[in-house]
Amino acid sequence: xxxxxxxxxxxxxxxxxxxxxxxxxxxxxxxxxxxxxxxxxxxxxxxxxxxxxxxxxxxxxxxxxxxxxxxxxxxxxxxxxxxxxxxxxxxxxxxxxxxxxxxxxxxxxxxxxxxxxxxxxxxxxxxxxxxxxxxxxxxxxxxxxxxxxxxxxxxxxxxxxxxxxxxxxx
Amino acid sequence: xxxxxxxxxxxxxxxxxxxxxxxxxxxxxxxxxxxxxxxxxxxxxxxxxxxxxxxxxxxxxxxxxxxxxxxxxxxxxxxxxxxxxxxxxxxxxxxxxxxxxxxxxxxxxxxxxxxxxxxxxxxxxxxxxxxxxxxxxxxxxxxxxxxxxxxxxxxxxxxxxxxxxxxxxxxxxxxxxxxxxxxxxxxxxxxxxxxxxxxxxxxxxxxxxxxxxxxxxxxxxxxxxxxxxxxxxxxxxxxxxxxxxxxxxxxxxxxxxxxxxxxxxxxxxxxxxxxxxxxxxxxxxxxxxxxxxxxxxxxxxxxxxxxxxxxxxxxxxxxxxxxxxxxxxxxxxxxxxxxxxxxxxxxxxxxxxxxxxxxxxxxxxxxxxxxxxxxxxxxxxxxxxxxxxxxxxxxxxxxxxxxxxxxxxxxxxxxxxxxxxxxxxxxxxxxxxxxxxxxxxxxxxxxxxxxxxxxxxxxx
Ligand SMILES: Cc1cc2nc3c(=O)[nH]c(=O)nc-3n(C[C@H](O)[C@H](O)[C@H](O)COP(=O)(O)O)c2cc1C
Ligand code: SF4
Ligand code: FES
Numbered sequence: 001x002x003x004x005x006x007x008x009x010x011x012x013x014x015x016x017x018x019x020x021x022x023x024x025x026x027x028x029x030x031x032x033x034x035x036x037x038x039x040x041x042x043x044x045x046x047x048x049x050x051x052x053x054x055x056x057x058x059x060x061x062x063x064x065x066x067x068x069x070x071x072x073x074x075x076x077x078x079x080x081x082x083x084x085x086x087x088x089x090x091x092x093x094x095x096x097x098x099x100x101x102x103x104x105x106x107x108x109x110x111x112x113x114x115x116x117x118x119x120x121x122x123x124x125x126x127x128x129x130x131x132x133x134x135x136x137x138x139x140x141x142x143x144x145x146x147x148x149x150x151x152x153x154x155x156x157x158x159x160x161x162x163x164x165x166x167x168x169x170x
Numbered sequence: 171x172x173x174x175x176x177x178x179x180x181x182x183x184x185x186x187x188x189x190x191x192x193x194x195x196x197x198x199x200x201x202x203x204x205x206x207x208x209x210x211x212x213x214x215x216x217x218x219x220x221x222x223x224x225x226x227x228x229x230x231x232x233x234x235x236x237x238x239x240x241x242x243x244x245x246x247x248x249x250x251x252x253x254x255x256x257x258x259x260x261x262x263x264x265x266x267x268x269x270x271x272x273x274x275x276x277x278x279x280x281x282x283x284x285x286x287x288x289x290x291x292x293x294x295x296x297x298x299x300x301x302x303x304x305x306x307x308x309x310x311x312x313x314x315x316x317x318x319x320x321x322x323x324x325x326x327x328x329x330x331x332x333x334x335x336x337x338x339x340x341x342x343x344x345x346x347x348x349x350x351x352x353x354x355x356x357x358x359x360x361x362x363x364x365x366x367x368x369x370x371x372x373x374x375x376x377x378x379x380x381x382x383x384x385x386x387x388x389x390x391x392x393x394x395x396x397x398x399x400x401x402x403x404x405x406x407x408x409x410x411x412x413x414x415x416x417x418x419x420x421x422x423x424x425x426x427x428x429x430x431x432x433x434x435x436x437x438x439x440x441x442x443x444x445x446x447x448x449x450x451x452x453x454x455x456x457x458x459x460x461x462x463x464x465x466x467x468x469x470x471x472x473x474x475x476x477x478x479x480x481x482x483x484x485x486x487x488x489x490x491x492x493x494x495x496x497x498x499x500x501x502x503x504x505x506x507x508x509x510x511x512x513x514x515x516x517x518x519x520x521x522x523x524x525x526x527x528x529x530x531x532x533x534x535x536x537x538x539x540x541x542x543x544x545x546x547x548x549x550x551x552x553x554x555x556x557x558x559x560x561x562x563x564x565x566x567x568x569x570x571x572x573x574x575x576x577x578x579x580x581x582x583x584x585x586x587x588x589x590x591x592x593x594x595x596x597x598x599x600x601x602x603x604x605x606x607x608x609x610x611x612x613x614x615x616x617x618x619x620x621x622x623x624x625x626x627x628x629x630x
Contacts, residue, residue: 032359033381034399040381041364045323072382079383081365082323094324097626098285099485100444100517102531121626134626136367136535137285137485138324141444141515142451143184151326153184161182 016057018065022046026065036066040076044083053084081135088131089124091169093117094148096155097134100141104156109145112159116166130166185210186292189451189467197222199428201416202409202438203454206296212331215338218299224344226415227306231352239311243414245422246436252279252370252407253483253512254589255501258414265394266402267313274402276305276314276356277379277393278411280321280328281363281370284484285535286517289440290408292452294321294328297412298335302358304411306349307418309356312394312404317358320375323365332360367539371588372405374541385541386588409440433458433500441499443468445518446475452515458498464516465495476521479604483512485532486593488600489519508600525605526612529598530558534626536594546580547591553577554598561612571609574602 018026025046029039043062048054054077063070077083084092095110117125117132124131138153140146146155149169157165187210188203195204205213205221213221230239244259265274278301282290293301305317321329336358339345347355361379363369369378373387376398397403417425426436435457441464442452448469455464461480471477479489482499488509497503504511519528537551554577560566578599581591602609 032361035380037381038379041378042362045362045364075383076381079366080363083364097531098535099481099528099532100286100450102528103445103517103519103523135324135365136283136539137287138184139282139288139291139322140184140186141286141288141517142187142442144444144450146184148324153324153327154182155184157182165182 016055016061018047018058018061019050022050023065026062030066037068037072039066040068040073041080041083044073044077044080048084052090053087056085081133084131087124089129091129091150092131092133092148094133094135094138096136096138096140096144096146098137098141100137101145104144105158106145108159109147109157109162112162113147116162129169186288186295187451188292188296188453189449190453195454200438200454201420201425201428202293202300202412202440203297205300210296212295212335213297213299214335215299215342218297222419223299224303224350226418227303227310227344228350230307230310230418231350231354234352236311236313239307239418242417242422243311246417246425247422248410248413248417248425248437249435249501250407251409251413251439251513253284253486253510255511258406258410261394261406262308262311262404264392265312265404271313272401273313273315275398275404276309276312276317277372277375277398277403277405278305278317278319279370279372279375279405279407280319280325281367281375282325282408283322283367283370284486284513285532286444286481286484287513287515288444289442289452289513289515291325291328292440293408293412294319294325295331298332299339300412300415301332301408302335302339302345304414305358306344306356307414308404308406308411310354312402314402314404315355317356318379318398319358319360320369320379321360321362322369323363325362329360329362336360366541367535368541368588368590371590374588375405376403383541385543386590388587413437429457429500432456433498433503435500435502439499439514442515443518444515445480446472446520447518448472458500458503460496460498461490461516462495464499465518471518471520477518478521478523479519479525479601481512481517481519481597482509483514484517485535486510486589486596487512488596489525489604490600491604508603510596524562525601525608526558526562529601530555530562532597533558533594536590538626540590541588544586544591546577547586547594550577550580551591551594554594561609564612564614566609566613568613570613571602571606574598574609578602 026043029042047058059073060070063073138146140155143155192208197204240262248258249255368374369384371386374384378384393403439457444450477492501511533555537555540547542548578595581595583592
């Protein structure tokens with residue numbers, strides 16, 4: 001016989017507490033908008049800044065602060081590519097795979113990244129240091145091929161540049 | 171040495187830059203960039219005011235006639251620089267205002283994610299006050315009480331510069347209540363995104379701003395009738411808004427004259443080139459400058475390669491050929507060649523590049539970035555990628571090319587909710603037309619592994 005399913009088992013809410021500073025930061029965002037749902041993406045980013053990613057348990061917690069349903073938050077959290085729903089490494093490498101980079105050495109750069117890090121897209125190095133992901137045109141096409149590490153944009157980057165570039169992110 | 175940054179981290183750090191020195195730029199001829207500094211540092215408020223900053227706001231608010239701002243913009247015919255080329259003045263004249271209509275929003279589209287496009291970044295990082303000035307004028311004309319700069323999340327430096335400039339402007343009374351003693355109130359917030367190209371589509375952008383999934387909305391109603399939170403909302407590109415102050419200050423005739431007799435579109439344009447050229451970069455040039463002139467500024471093709479084809483304004487524009495290099499790059503002329511001016515930043519393709527491989531790369535982008543609402547886009551684009559992968563590996567089947575024709579046609583204008591799918595179709599359709607033989611070379615072998623290549627999403 002089927003057990004009744006509570007929403008908390010669908011989207012677990014146990015064991016996650018919003019950091020008070022994060023809750024304050026989220027509430028601070030509300031003043032920019034007519035309705036609280038608008039702060040949803042900001043809220044997800046605030047949580048991600050602290051934890052590196054957005055665990056499932058954070059969803060109802062954010063929903064509660066915003067006064068909206070968890071489904072609305074989950075829908076948003078799964079749509080946007082820069083909201084991470086799995087743990088990532090300490091640093092995220094976003095390599096641009098769009099056209100101008102493709103025309104100026106993306107394939108070699110991507111291969112060198114895979115060799116250097118030992119992981120492919122979506123993978124995290126075993127020392128938990130880097131996660132590798134593709135990204136749309138970084139708007140740095142005059143410096144193609146380009147990539148971002150955390151908040152820093154680099155380009156043009158050659159495979160030879162990689163070891164020393166990555167060194168800057170312990 | 172824990173504070174030290176490895177030198178490599180410095181030397182490859184990307185910085186947005188204009189490849190025209192100050193000596194080549196003047197207020198009369200370079201309304202978008204004349205104030206930019208050769209050292210690439212941002213022009214902050216003091217310097218901006220010394221360089222005639224906010225004079226257009228002073229003028230317009232003194233005159234006290236918002237409709238005159240719209241009339242000026244209509245006459246100048248400033249065409250949208252986000253890619254579609256719609257007249258900003260005309261758009262503004264259609265915004266609902268007056269009567270019981272609540273004041274609405276002025277939204278700057280700073281989502282810049284069109285592959286091959288890197289112009290709005292320069293304007294935001296080095297001259298934030300010009301954008302703010304343009305937004306104040308836009309808000310005044312459209313009776314907007316609040317403005318958002320919808321900025322892609324990856325533009326960390328733009329966010330830093332814009333936020334500081336907004337604070338400066340507010341402190342000096344250019345934002346906030348009773349701007350410059352005029353009785354007009356307006357303020358701006360920077361809203362940063364979290365990825366996804368589709369956020370740049372104006373109605374998807376509004377959904378995203380409201381904290382929802384970025385699916386486009388059906389039109390009508392247009393944003394000017396019912397946009398963010400149901401209020402009249404005007405969405406304009408960064409570069410479009412940066413054109414407004416000079417139009418208001420110097421007039422429509424002057425603006426029209428900037429492009430001389432090159433084209434009937436007035437003004438200047440931030441043109442650029444990327445791909446294998448000697449000096450990829452950005453320049454402010456008269457509207458209607460030719461591809462040949464721009465390519466020459468870029469020093470021509472790198473290592474004496476041959477130019478095979480080029481995209482005039484991003485991934486969602488159609489391929490042009492070397493024979494098109496002498497056409498004036500304006501909206502109508504490029505449109506007549508089966509392409510679009512788009513963002514006006516050229517992407518060059520060298521002779522040795524396989525058009526099949528390049529199309530595969532482009533369609534991977536469009537397939538990944540589909541919002542999933544319409545079938546031809548959501549299902550047709552991954553199918554297109556699979557066919558291109560097969561052709562690229564020489565494993566295409568008879569009929570594959572005709573199927574590509576059909577998939578492209580199914581994504582044509584008017585068949586889907588937004589212009590993402592037509593954007594995916596245009597480069598494909600033009601590549602199939604101009605370079606069909608390259609696709610045909612991929613046909614003839616049995617189907618095999620190639621079909622199993624994944625589309626590189628790699629989301630976590
Ligand atoms: C898929 C898609 C992505 C778009 N991305 C952008 C963008 O990043 N920036 C932009 O200004 N316009 C973008 N646009 C165009 C906008 O929908 C809209 O036309 C534009 O912001 C209007 O401003 P303008 O008239 O000043 O150009 C995009 C359109 C589509 C269909
Ligand atoms: S055309 Fe594509 S991106 Fe646009 S609404 Fe339809 S599915 Fe979404
Ligand atoms: S295509 Fe890679 S930065 Fe634009």
